[in-house]
Amino acid sequence: MVKILxxxxxxxxxxxxxxxxxxxxxxxxxxxxxxxxxxLQLLSESGYTIVVVTNQSGIGRGYYSVAEFHALMRRxxxxxxxxxxxxxxYFCPHxxxxxxxxxxxxxxxxxxxxxxxxxxxxxxxxxxxIGDRLSDMEAAFAATVPRRFxxxxxxxxxxxxxxxxxxxxxxxxxxxxxxxxxDLEICKNARRY
Numbered sequence: 434m435v436k437i438l439x440x441x442x443x444x445x446x447x448x449x450x451x452x453x454x455x456x457x458x459x460x461x462x463x464x465x466x467x468x469x470x471x472x473l474q475l476l477s478e479s480g481y482t483i484v485v486v487t488n489q490s491g492i493g494r495g496y497y498s499v500a501e502f503h504a505l506m507r508r509x510x511x512x513x514x515x516x517x518x519x520x521x522x523y524f525c526p527h528x529x530x531x532x533x534x535x536x537x538x539x540x541x542x543x544x545x546x547x548x549x550x551x552x553x554x555x556x557x558x559x560x561x562x563i564g565d566r567l568s569d570m571e572a573a574f575a576a577t578v579p580r581r582f583x584x585x586x587x588x589x590x591x592x593x594x595x596x597x598x599x600x601x602x603x604x605x606x607x608x609x610x611x612x613x614x615x616d617l618e619i620c621k622n623a624r625r626y
Contacts, residue, residue, distance in 0.1 A: 438556035442481035443546060443573060444473075446522075448565035448585060449605055450485070450509075458497035460508045468606035470516050475609050477518045479616055481561070482553055485522040486545040486572070493528030502526075523549050541568040546576035563608055570597040582608045 447453040450473075452464040477483055485506075491497050506522050513520040523545040525538040538544035550557050562573035565585040573581045574597055583598045584605055602608035 436554050438554050438559075439482050440480065440559040440561070441484045441549065441553070441555045441557075442476040443484050443486050443549075443560060443562045443564075443578065444605075445540075445564035445566065445569045446485050446487040449563060453565075456491035456494075456496050458491060458501045458505060460505055463505060463509070465512075466605060468604065470512065470518070472605045472609040473513060473518045473520070474516055475613050479613050482555060483513070483518060483520045484549050484553065484555070485520065486540070486549070486569075487522065487524050488539050488568075489524045489526055490528040490539075492524075492526035499526060521549065521553060540566075541571035541575065543572050543576035546572060546578065550576070561612065563605060567594055567597065570594075580612075582612070584608050 444450060447457055450469045452466060454462060457463055473483055489502055492499055492502060510520050525545060527536045527539050534542060549555055557577045558579060560578045561580040562569060562578045563582045563584060564570060570581045570583060580599045581597060583601045
């Protein structure tokens with residue numbers, strides 16, 4: 434049986450979908466950023482499988498449990514579902530030790546991307562990554578995700594960072610509108626055989 438691979442829109446969570454106030458783990462603390470649901474809808478309607486890939490070192494540090502994390506994500510998944518969005522998520526529960534990453538799933542390592550690609554039949558070379566940190570870009574690069582978008586108004590100061598990032602945007606909404614417009618132009622200009 435031949436598998437049909439689908440492109441994914443990989444997204445970091447904190448700082449991209451919701452306001453990053455540090456170790457967010459209760460729904461009462463979870464504040465969706467303006468336009469986040471609409472942006473996820475547009476990505477979904479554009480044919481992307483929506484996959485959140487998030488480092489959650491608060492679990493490894495003992496600030497909250499895996500069960501608390503899943504409870505919050507179930508609420509987000511339910512809200513997305515009400516808007517017609519099928520949201521998948523992968524997380525790394527490990528905390529760095531002495532500022533070193535000691536697992537293969539914590540970004541900047543590509544473990545979550547690789548796992549998602551196998552479990553969800555993701556076409557990594559036709560996927561995108563939207564994140565607010567260079568570690569998001571590094572993980573996507575390592576996973577062969579070619580289009581990597583940095584949001585949050587950061588400026589890139591060194592050449593290695595510039596090579597990791599396709600484009601920078603202030604918000605998720607701005608980024609997704611640009612992606613959708615670009616993808617639509619590609620489809621309109623594609624040759625018909």
